[in-house]
Structures are given as C-alpha cells and as structure tokens.
Amino acid sequence: MENIPSIIQAMLLDNILNTNDAIAVFGPNDAILFSNKTFAGLYDLSVNEVNGKLWQDCVKHSYINETGLKYDTDNIENWLHKANKLRRSEIQRTFEINTLKDRWYLCNETTNEQGYIVFHGIENTRSKQLEIELKNTTEKLTLLATTDPLTNLYNRRFFFMRLKDEINRYQRTDKFISVIMLDLDHFKQINDQYGHKGGDEVLVTFAKLIKKLIRPYDLAARMGGEEFAIILPNTNMHEGQMIAERIRQSLAKLTFKQISPDLKVTISIGGMTSNSELNASKFTLKSDNALYKAKNNGRNQVVWCK
Ligand SMILES: Nc1nc2c(ncn2[C@@H]2O[C@H](COP(=O)(O)OP(=O)(O)OP(=O)(O)O)[C@@H](O)[C@H]2O)c(=O)[nH]1
Numbered sequence: 001m002e003n004i005p006s007i008i009q010a011m012l013l014d015n016i017l018n019t020n021d022a023i024a025v026f027g028p029n030d031a032i033l034f035s036n037k038t039f040a041g042l043y044d045l046s047v048n049e050v051n052g053k054l055w056q057d058c059v060k061h062s063y064i065n066e067t068g069l070k071y072d073t074d075n076i077e078n079w080l081h082k083a084n085k086l087r088r089s090e091i092q093r094t095f096e097i098n099t100l101k102d103r104w105y106l107c108n109e110t111t112n113e114q115g116y117i118v119f120h121g122i123e124n125t126r127s128k129q130l131e132i133e134l135k136n137t138t139e140k141l142t143l144l145a146t147t148d149p150l151t152n153l154y155n156r157r158f159f160f161m162r163l164k165d166e167i168n169r170y171q172r173t174d175k176f177i178s179v180i181m182l183d184l185d186h187f188k189q190i191n192d193q194y195g196h197k198g199g200d201e202v203l204v205t206f207a208k209l210i211k212k213l214i215r216p217y218d219l220a221a222r223m224g225g226e227e228f229a230i231i232l233p234n235t236n237m238h239e240g241q242m243i244a245e246r247i248r249q250s251l252a253k254l255t256f257k258q259i260s261p262d263l264k265v266t267i268s269i270g271g272m273t274s275n276s277e278l279n280a281s282k283f284t285l286k287s288d289n290a291l292y293k294a295k296n297n298g299r300n301q302v303v304w305c306k
Helices: 006-018 037-042 055-064 076-086 125-146 156-170 187-213 237-253 280-296
Strands: 022-026 032-035 092-098 104-111 117-123 177-184 219-224 227-232 267-274 302-304
Touching (some): 022 037, 055 076, 125 156, 156 177, 187 219, 187 227, 237 267, 237 302
Antiparallel strands (some): 022 117, 177 227, 219 227
16 A cells, blocks of 8 residues: 555545445444445445444344335344355355345455455446346246247147156156147037137136146146147056046036036047157157047047057
8 A cells, every 4th residue: 555656545545435336344243444425325324324333233224214225034133144144154255235226236245364344336237127127038938939828828839848858857767647638629619609709718718727627747738729738747547537537527517608608618638648668749649549539439538548
C-alpha cells in the first residue's frame, strides 16, 4: 500500500465506496467492520447503520421488515444456522443472492487465516433474468416436443424414447415390462355423430381416465388419432392384464353425458409382456398385433400377445 500514491488510494477507496458492487469486510465474530452503500442497501440500511453491527442482526432486520434481501425460509434462525455452517467453510466461497425486488448478485467471500471475510457481490440481474427466461423457454419447448397438446399425454416420439430407456434399464434383470396399445372403438362414428369437437372431448376425457387409473411411474401416450399406448415398467403379464382390464371396464361404465345423455364409448386393448429381450419396435408391433386381434374378435376387449 505504501507504494501506492495517496491520491490513487483515495480514488480507489472512493470507487469502492460508491460502486454498484456490494463490498464489505467482516471480523472473525461477524461484526461488519467496513461496508459500502450497495452492501448496506442489501439490508435496506445505511452504511452508518451497518458498520459495527453484527451480520446476523442485519439479516434479521431485513427479514423482519421484509425489505432488502430475499430469504427462502419461514424460520430465520434455521436459515442463519445453515448460513453460518457455510461461512468460513472454505477460503473462497461463491454463491448467489437476490433481493425482494429481484436484483441478483454473484457473491464471493474470501476468508483469511484470522477469520476475517472480504465480501464482494457483483450484480448479475440481467444474466440471471436471461438464464431464467432460457430455462422457462427450454421447459416450454420440451413440453411442446414431448406432449400431445389436446390430451396433455406424452406423444409418440417421447413414448418410444422412454420405452427404449426402460428396456435398457431392465437389461440383465429378471423384471418384466408390459406395454398396452389402446384404440377407441368406432371413433369415426362419434366424430360423425357429434362433430370433431365431441370427438375431441371424448379423447380428453379418456386421457384423464387413463391418468387416474395408472401408477405414477407408468407412462401414458397418445400415439395419434384415437390410439393410445401405456408403458408399465416392472409389470408382469398378470398385472398388465389387470391394469388393461381396469381401463377397459372403467371406460365401458362411463357415460359421456356432457356430449349426449347416453353416449357410451368402448376400447380395444392389445398387450405384450417381456423381459428386456425385445427392442422397442418389436414390443409395440406385438402389442399392435394383439390390438388388431381384439378389434377383429369384436372390440371392447383385452387381448394379450402370447
Ligand atoms: N375428434 C378427433 N378425431 C380424430 C382425431 N384424430 C383422428 N381422428 C378421427 O378418428 C377416426 C378414426 O377412425 P378409424 O380409423 O376408421 O377407426 P374407428 O372408427 O375408431 O374404428 P375402429 O378402430 O375399427 O373401431 C377418424 O375419423 C379420424 O378423423 C382428433 O384429434 N380429434
């Protein structure tokens, strides 16, 4: 420092005091020994109010008054306990904080051997906003690419991706996977009689029914038109047939009163169970063949591929 001319030192200090970066120095007991305006602003306090205060008192002040920084907790003592475990846990620590007004700071804390901390927070609100926008857009695009917009079930492409994953997952295990293909009976007649809107309503109601009847780890997809498919992981033939039968019977019992007072719809179902020796296309081809038989045998029934 001695080598730095005092005028430069004054300029640097002036910069530290007035910069938009949040800068502070904490003593080993977490008393704030130095802070600039931006740092004090994080707790909605002035520099004079912050300097000399314990850091935890600044935190409590802003938490109780709901001002300054955002704390994702409903118990500030617990929050402080966790934060104190992290503070001084490393010589250099990087983390992000955000304010109730949604300003973000990328923070760095450097701890010296005596336990003093130099805190430096750089505002990164714009890049954080872009990161959040990108995440939201990616989520929306993923949803669009993987789901059927009418029924909100997964689409054909995602069905095959997941079936391949499931088959790989079960490789070298003795567990079974079942796949069922479902096709609404005489759906063309429903469209003809009640219009495309009536047909759509049947598809949406049926999709909701499937979701209610399957387990959280099963995967239901709309393969196109009035054809659906369900992957039933870790499911043997007997269990698969029970689930398929449950879906068939539940639909047969339902009356689509919102479309017509006594409209009933039935479904034909083809199923296939295997350990992971079949690939995804063979799996669905065999379930499709079983479905074809169910249609030919008179519809409204479950046929399992032997
Ligand atoms: N409302 C509605 N109809 C659709 C949609 N996609 C396909 N369809 C109709 O679904 C009908 C399917 O008819 P078909 O393939 O002849 O089958 P089906 O009448 O169900 O006869 P079976 O399957 O043999 O019992 C066609 O009339 C398609 O136009 C859709 O998204 N909404």
